[in-house]
Amino acid sequence: MMKRTLMPGLWLALVAVCLFGSNAAAQQCLPEDDELESLYGFSLELATSTSQEYADQRAWFDIPMTEAENVARVFDNAVCKEASKKYKQQFQLTGPAPDVYVVQIDTRYIVLEPNTRRGEFQLYLVLDLDFNTTGSWGG
Amino acid sequence: MIPKLSGVCRASIAGGTFVLLAIGCSNGNYPTSPSQSSEVGLQSTSADLDAVSRGRAEGGAIKLNQIPGATVITFSEFPVNTAITTQYQGDGIIFGGSSPFITNDGANPTSPVLSGSPLFMGSIAGGFVVPGSTTPATVGSFSLDAGFFDAVGSTELKWFDASGTLIGSQVNTGLGIETFTVTAPGIASWSIGLIASDPLGFAIDNVCFDPVCNTMFDNPTGDPVIDDPNVQAGFLDAIQKSGAFDGTPKNNRLEHAGYVYRRPDGSLYTVLNPSPQIQTPCEVTPGPPMPQDPNDEPIAGFHTHPHTPGSQGPSCLGIPYNPFRTGGGSTDDWNNFVEGSPPTTMFVIDKEYVYRNDPGVPTTQRRNAPRHRWNPALCGL
Numbered sequence: 001m002m003k004r005t006l007m008p009g010l011w012l013a014l015v016a017v018c019l020f021g022s023n024a025a026a027q028q029c030l031p032e033d034d035e036l037e038s039l040y041g042f043s044l045e046l047a048t049s050t051s052q053e054y055a056d057q058r059a060w061f062d063i064p065m066t067e068a069e070n071v072a073r074v075f076d077n078a079v080c081k082e083a084s085k086k087y088k089q090q091f092q093l094t095g096p097a098p099d100v101y102v103v104q105i106d107t108r109y110i111v112l113e114p115n116t117r118r119g120e121f122q123l124y125l126v127l128d129l130d131f132n133t134t135g136s137w138g139g
Numbered sequence: 140m141i142p143k144l145s146g147v148c149r150a151s152i153a154g155g156t157f158v159l160l161a162i163g164c165s166n167g168n169y170p171t172s173p174s175q176s177s178e179v180g181l182q183s184t185s186a187d188l189d190a191v192s193r194g195r196a197e198g199g200a201i202k203l204n205q206i207p208g209a210t211v212i213t214f215s216e217f218p219v220n221t222a223i224t225t226q227y228q229g230d231g232i233i234f235g236g237s238s239p240f241i242t243n244d245g246a247n248p249t250s251p252v253l254s255g256s257p258l259f260m261g262s263i264a265g266g267f268v269v270p271g272s273t274t275p276a277t278v279g280s281f282s283l284d285a286g287f288f289d290a291v292g293s294t295e296l297k298w299f300d301a302s303g304t305l306i307g308s309q310v311n312t313g314l315g316i317e318t319f320t321v322t323a324p325g326i327a328s329w330s331i332g333l334i335a336s337d338p339l340g341f342a343i344d345n346v347c348f349d350p351v352c353n354t355m356f357d358n359p360t361g362d363p364v365i366d367d368p369n370v371q372a373g374f375l376d377a378i379q380k381s382g383a384f385d386g387t388p389k390n391n392r393l394e395h396a397g398y399v400y401r402r403p404d405g406s407l408y409t410v411l412n413p414s415p416q417i418q419t420p421c422e423v424t425p426g427p428p429m430p431q432d433p434n435d436e437p438i439a440g441f442h443t444h445p446h447t448p449g450s451q452g453p454s455c456l457g458i459p460y461n462p463f464r465t466g467g468g469s470t471d472d473w474n475n476f477v478e479g480s481p482p483t484t485m486f487v488i489d490k491e492y493v494y495r496n497d498p499g500v501p502t503t504q505r506r507n508a509p510r511h512r513w514n515p516a517l518c519g520l
Contacts, residue, residue, distance in 0.1 A: 034503060053463065060461065061459075117471070122465075122470050135459075
């Protein structure tokens, strides 16, 4: 009974979710987990460390030195969607734009799609806040 | 002690001294030391042309060498009839084989020479060591004169890596005195002996080798595996075989992989996987352990990333290489090997660091894996 009496508008909404829901989900921020925590921890050191090794890495990838409070995990899907599109374009991925981890370091985003590889290496993309590429690395 | 001759090998012959054109121990493309410019090499060549002619006129052997500081042993350093074993240990080589001894050889213009026992028939072997010790070491090239051959193909020179594996061999291709020049990364020892009839046998002379490479590090790292000389020889062999230091374009360098093994007596050695299923500049499969003896235990894997951190990677990567986010090993290294079955330590060697990735390290701490900056200049790289 309940099924028969479902309103037509609700059916339309369900169809829309089925059709478009997966694409929307494919461009979202990946949730908090060990991988993101690891990327965040690295980003924190990268942004704040005075060691020469981290200074070199900041120079290689055009990443500013900044205070710890300017380093943050990003869960804003609008940001992840743009970062994901750029990641897909930059690394010439096929298929839908992937879910990504994003960590912000002041004026930069570090973007990682954890399943993308070239050889054994994961690919990292560095974007400015307008989503222009400023650097990338494999590691 | 044999003097380190700065790029010039000198040999005494009856009636005086002549200069062997000396630009090291190899004719090949083995890398020169950072301090050696091509200009210097050209100047040396030009300056020594007269000496070459003089050497030829007097019937002396001529060798083309590349590495300054090459050690040359002429066997004029000890009296004739001296049995030779460890007398040249201070220079980085220990002789063995069939009881070699110094003798005169009327057929050799640079006599005295080194002969095995029986006279001119016995084999001779040489093992490179850290000068003044019995610690095994490796060189990138060496040469020696052998003969006087009366038959082609009668005598074979073989050379081995730190694990005793045969790297290559060469038989005499002519009559008379022949100079054998060998260039290969990680040469730990050699032997020469008759493999067919040669009526009057052979002896050797003018053994010349690059500076012995005895360590990767300016100071011990404190890691008992990395500080083991056999392990370092294996790591050096792997990174050199990867093409990281011989001018190989980065797109043609290949990751190399192998295992570190512990013998029942506690000694360590390494074996490279000779034929990885996958081997590119961006990945390599370690394959199963292949110990020299079934009783030897694989205690760690190792592989190379033949690139410099921060530099543009090979085309299969297409972007700069940066190992620091995950402590040297890639995420696949950690997940598939270090935390694989069984969990196994992995060493990663790139052009600047040796990284140690141990099982049980939380994902969030992998970036802090121990790493030790090594010094390629110590090995003339």
